[in-house]
Amino acid sequence: MQLIDRYAYANRLRNIDPAQKTALAVLVIGLCLLLNRPAVGLVATAWMGGLTVVRAGVPWAVVGRVLLAEGLFLVLAVVGVALSFSTSPPPPPFRSFQVGALWIGGNPASFSLAGLLVSRALGCAAAMNFLALTTPLMDLVHLLRQLRMPPVLIDLICVMYRFVFILLERMQRMHTAQQSRLGYATRRAALRSSGLLASRLFVDAYQRSTRMQTALESRGYTGDLRVLPLNYRYDARLSVLGAAVGSSLLLVWGFS
């Protein structure tokens, strides 16, 4: 998460209007879901991964690592779709093999369905990654505000986002302190220490939010976290690229 966040703030598309980047991601996700062909998902993955690397300047290794993590999840999730498990040999067109008393089988239809699911989800994930790796949360919040999301929800998102990092830092410090007193020396101690850490973190979060309330009130807080909007620029080339992505996905769909 910290890795993604770092690139979100330091990439070449940072100052592009978040609405434009979000529109591109939404377009690709929409097309992936509508156009039911495995090739569409694969082409979308290639496009969005490529844009993240070439246009935004995020290293290959980072884009690949994030996508790989998501890919592993996907593969695990579709095992149940591709394979069927039974205690008796399944009828054709299933091809199967036996492990002990268990028959594991699959047929061409289930395999191609699993392939479609993976490629479709991968295309959507690549589009989301593009957005996540090029757009900091504050920009997305700015967009939500323009889309008239209720201010209370927006304030909640902002403060939660800040708190994630504050608590993460605090947790790391407490963890180090526990380790230096052998808190994780045995499995038993580790269990106990992590429990203590979690409960302590709750108390800490509460106390910290009280202090933050005080500090905000000192600056005139009356229930609304109003801040200056950021300045963005519109990128014509990204729109052209977006049109190219969209039409190429349609083409792939038509020919497959």
Next chain:
Amino acid sequence: MTALLEMDDLHYRYPGSPAPALNGATLRLEAGEKVVLIGRNGSGKSTLLLHSNGILRPQRGQVWVAGQPMSYQQRSLREWRRQVGLIFQHPDDQLFSASVAQDISFGPLNLGLSEEAARQRVAKAAEQCGVTDLLERPTHALSGGEKTRVALAGVLAMEPLVLLADEALANLDPWMRLQLIAIFEHLVAQGKTVLLATHDLPLARTWAGRVVVMDDGRVVADGPPQHIFTDPATLERTGLDCVVAQAGNRIDSIDR
């Protein structure tokens, strides 16, 4: 002459606490003063500061700003907090936004300024605190000293007449402390008043024009540093006698 900020005979007891935190504390601050507030842990320094801008409401006593008795209505609180700025030891308690520029803009916007005026305030305060280069950075990627300066900019953007800092110099390296003290000097040169609550006795001795000593929820001594640090009764009462002799000697030898 009317005082800029006057806290008169304040009494305050935290809910559920057996002893009062403030027990008749009185403090007057004039324009252009450099004040250091010292006292043991638990002597009531922080509680007193929380009364200075109406975060806490005294159970007895009255706070005056520029000769006006303060009320705790929402509207007068806003004006009050514009005039009296407060910063805290942990900048993470104050910085709620993931964007430095947006965090600094929070106070000015709460004052009801237009976006354009707020933008100017942000630029000015950022320059004053040397954080102009950090405006585009995410808050959680800053170092401790950078966070402290951003937190200070967030308060200075409201252009307070009095600035009170609760241990804001703790945990900073010597160079960063000097930077902050230079900022405080600059404020004083503009006719503003700066009060630092600190355990840093050498600072109290060399920087302050006036030293205020608290003990048991009361101001027990108040005067120029050379008087405070040579009065054995005060030193003994506040437990400062153990260090002042050494610190004083050291500074004397540097002075010569």
